[in-house]
Amino acid sequence: MVTVLDQRGAGGVKLRPRHPEKAHRPDNESLAKPAWIRVKAPGSQGYAATRDIVRSNRLVTVCEEAGCPNIGGCWEKKHASFMIMGGVCTRACAFCNVATGRPDALDPQEPENVGKAVAAMGLSHVVITSVDRDDLTDGGASHFAATIKAIRAAAPATTIEVLTPDFLRKPGALEIVVAAKPDVFNHNLETVPSNYLTVRPGARYFHSIRLLQRVKELDPTMFTKSGIMVGLGEERNEVLQLMDDLRTADVDFLTIGQYLQPTKKHHPVKRYVTPEEFKSFETIGLTKGFLVVASSPFTRSSHHAGEDFERLKAARRARQAQIAAD
Template sequence: MTSFTSSAPKKEVKFRKPEWLRKKINPSAQKEMESLLKEVGGLHTICQEAKCPNISECFSKKNATFLILGNICTRRCTYCNVKTGLPTEVNLEEIEQVTKSVIQLGLKFVVITSPARDDLPDGGASQFYRVTRDILEKSPGTQVEVLIPDFKAKEESLQKVIDSGAVIIGHNIETVPSMYKIRRNASYERSLQVLKRLKELGQNKIKTKTALMVGLGETEEEMIQVFKDLLDVGCEFLSIGQYLAPSGDYAKVKEFVRPEQFERYKQLALDMGFKFVHSSPYARSSYLAHEYLGHESANKELEI
């Protein structure tokens, strides 16, 4: 899962974040959502676990990305704040807990994600299926997006999430190939294969989405090549945001990318063929997730 806060450059010299990266967190705006999560008990959000800088904004709008399958990851990526260790058993009660929260909050668009669960034979795909189906059956006016780990590219796991009824299936490529040392037990080629097979197994009916972090030392040429690779496997939705390290023990920020460069990446990606792109310093894979399909619907109306 993509996770971001700030750190020092390579020489460990302390420096301030630029003005465009000084987003303030408003704890009072989070109270209602956090109270609900405590009320249902045992629920996690990636917003909290990854210390997302958009948490106040999203929680105040009653938007959240639910983290199923616990809050412990079996991988130790050096950019992510989610805890690493031995996960607990799959909690079947969270199926009803997530749906209850969705209904109580009146959510019309929900994102479901999880840590990597390499300890499970299917990587947790069955739980994604059960949670999504339960939401759709009990809250028929709600759409669900799932943001999945790579499931080690197992086709039966990918088919399971395709069959869940999710309107978008996301899998984050995270960074350019030269930076893949930050993704433990993952590979660029495998992530591309996951996105490709989602389209093929879903008979091109599934919308696929991915996210990239910048500021790790990547070049524009590398980014453009990743755009090409993603389009080659049918990915149509893209998010690009600034990497911010959770602490000094994580991969270092090499550059604070300027807003103009984010706008340039957005225009390049759209010109190359992506259907919708969020590209800004605070863009994250699940941030304003409902806008991707909304934008597509608007385009269809204009075509008519």
């Protein structure tokens, strides 16, 4: 689903070899998966209906591009996370299954097509994410804003969550997205700072923290969200420190999920974190002040995003009522 060569995927979309930039890397053997890391293969009628809407509008979803294990359950319920600005990223993060290379020009019809798809699927809540577009002057911020505007026009009742890149070295880009008034602004840290050199080499941990803090400065009413993967070699105390860093930036919502190695060329899974440990992270996160913490092996940034948005609003109302009562 990611541009030229002579291979073809579902719906006749041309493909290119997915990870030529990782071909030189040595293979990393995978750990045996524990019993709790099992998912059912997709194939329901609801899944097929969602796939057809995505194909007919020539859209890219992070569900497919990132190899999300929750795609069967989400698409069956007509939940999808749209990935705008193409399926080729300008960065080569060691954990990510999205192809790296030189992206195509932006599709000017994409925002309208996303709006049409959201309306056709009857979504109450939609997540819009993207590849990194370091090649664009504003990192794609204006395209995000245009997509938000198109969804508002086509499906005015739908709430919108954006999951953005870091817009590194793109002055004014963040302000463009915030001005478009998404309901939730999400930017993932992905992992603890000690892993950035090997896992997320194109990014800067404290730049991402500052980005999230700046959203609150621009619009204190906007919900902010961030997520990480565990099992990449981080220590428990590093995860707890990361929580404190996010709370310093007044982030409302934290997601924590198990890293799953896409191929042998990607960063290896160092450990499978137990469901009990995930529950512990959730409990600690709530005591640190997050409004909502979603923490489980299969938690992903956009998984159950609509339900979690309702939880987020309810948690804010409850906190405001408590403050008023005190």
